[in-house]
Amino acid sequence: MSKLLENLNAEQFAAVTLPPQAALILAGAGSGKTRVLTTRIAWLLQTGQANPASILGVTFTNKAAKEMLTRLGAMLPINTRGMWIGTFHGLCNRMLRAHYREAALPQTFQILDTADQLAAIKRLLKTLNVDDEKFPPRELQHFINGNKEAGHRAAQVEAWDDYTRQRVGLYKEYEDQCQKEGVVDFAELLLRSYELLSRHEPIRRHYQLRFRHILVDEFQDTNRLQYLWLKLLAAHGAETPAAVFAVGDDDQSIYGFRGAEVGNMRDFEREFGVANVIRLEQNYRSHGNILDAANAIIANNSKRLGKNLWTDQGSGEPIRVYEAPGDMDEARWIVEEIQQLIRDGASRSDVALLYRSNAQSRVLEHQLFSSGVAYKVYGGLRFFERQEIKHALAYLRLLANPDDDTAFLRVVNFPTRGIGARSLEQLQDAARSFNTSLYATVPHLAGKPGVAIGGFLRLIEEMRRATDGLPLYEVVDHILDASGLRAHYRAEREGQERLENLDELVSAARYFMNEAEQPPAEGEEALPGDPLSRFLAHASLEAGDHQAEAGQDAVQLMTVHAAKGLEFDAVFITGVEDGLFPHEQSMNDLASLEEERRLMYVAVTRARKRLYLTLAQSRMLHGQTRYAMKSRFFDEIPEGLLKWLTPRVQAGFGAGAYHTPSRNAAWNSQHSSPDAAKRNPGAGAVQKSRDLAGLRIGQLVRHAKFGDGVIIAAEGSGQDAKLQINFGSAGVKWLLLSLAKLEAV
């Protein structure tokens, strides 16, 4: 056991060995959070304070859950299967499958992912003849999910105005539709599980008695409902509550926009009477200058629980800043710099390009591509979200649950079998009057439309008969042919990749049965549900990696959000401009600006050795060139930590103070770059234009009243010239050059 605790620092040690009471671990970036969490579990088990079955480990992502299991497996020669470790949604799914009757769900209930949910809402609006201009489906989806995540059923939503009352009505209709079809969306998994526990005392007691240790990762990301769920499971307020060990970092809370409540951390501390708040502040990832910058930035936020990262690794290099005239120049410079890093011995996968919004990746990709630098973009469609996969899954869903109208409509005419919109409309009308699912309505349908659709029904029934008793992967393989999906994509010119993905789905099913789901060992509870339903749940809950081809040596491109939890030797944070980062839609109220600041904090703390902040004076955005000033976050970093690689005037001084534009020391600091001088692009001298008394578009100017701004457009020339200037918070103004006393900065 001593071996387990070896090499923990004092705070980590204290956290791991806390008595079994409510505890809050404030784990800074790179402070060994996952290690503490897993070591805690291992320690509880090894000291006999807990047995595997009494442990509940909750994470947000499947990746985190898997990592926890893997690390535990490496620490202890124990069977991890007795523990419940998984995501909130995965655990709720498991619970609902085990108690589907009490939860009032069919045994084979299906899970709607976000896209399925949106489709279901659109369909609902259509059947109810509701104007989707007045109730945009996406907005309604947001409304429904927001309410569910706050723990409110339609009946509990307070509606003060007519519009809200109408939306609540639609929420109710949506609930009914899902119930009728036997499907649940993501938020429903949580809410239904919460209601199951609160309404069925024996079930609640069972789990409360069982899970004596509840460990929660990324606690700052929990929403209200998740917090209530934990509180219920932990038997909060009872004589013998479970020990909740919550790990999180309020400074890294970047999912407020989707319902995360940082306030849960404070509530937890107060409501659970947390006696032990432990701060993990020693950072094992980044050099000192990087941490100093991160600390300085986040210090501007209010209502923090308080934390200051430190390292014993030394201060390292300054933070390099490059300001380019345009986004293309920014990308070009970054790629040249990356090539230099690679020449100096860095490997491509040690380098990350981070951006605030996905749209920024295009220019970077273009530049990387034309320079022949291998790169990999994170984001975009995942395996189980691909069109052909969703089609195949829809057939499987119909096998498992014929009442799933979403699945029915998805494939009733795909591949096309002559079932048009009109016959479907008739079917939907009939289904509404019979109050049955589409599938169940077909036999009631007399006459013409019934003929073609009847053929579809027979196809599904034939599939069901032919696959009865087959192992899962053969079921999948069979429906791919029987449905005509394979034939369809074979005939499509660009269908090759889709065919391969369909084959991959068969492999995924085989893998799922063999590896992911080993049969329970002796004495272990079996996972509830039939294999097909379990596989379909798996497909919804774990849509797969964002991009395969891992391991390849490529520069990593992703949003700052996607970078959370990752680390790289060299990090470029790009587009560090006001309006982009902080994003313009989040600059104007304190709460969202603070979330932007936390996002910057996350971005900065991804870097181990070297950090670059780059920006462009102008960039193509929404189809037009836009001009911006450097991000306000620059002002929050001590000047001494920054090294401007482009000429820059110190604010408040008229002249000079240019920083060296030369190349910096080489990656491993053995030698400096030989072509340094010739690659200095001399930013700022690029856009020569009409005579504007020495001013040019894109230039930074100072106005006595409005402060600093950027010239974004001009009309006329000479002393008649009118200039449009973006003064940031002071607004965008048209000024007459002859009147406005402008000073070039």
Next chain:
DNA sequence: AAGGGGGGCCTTTTT
């Protein structure tokens, strides 16, 4: 039923 054209929109995203 499929493809083209036009209009509106535009952070961040896991489950």
Next chain:
DNA sequence: GGCCCCCCTT
């Protein structure tokens, strides 16, 4: 600028 969605045409 580009994507998605809708509608219109064929």
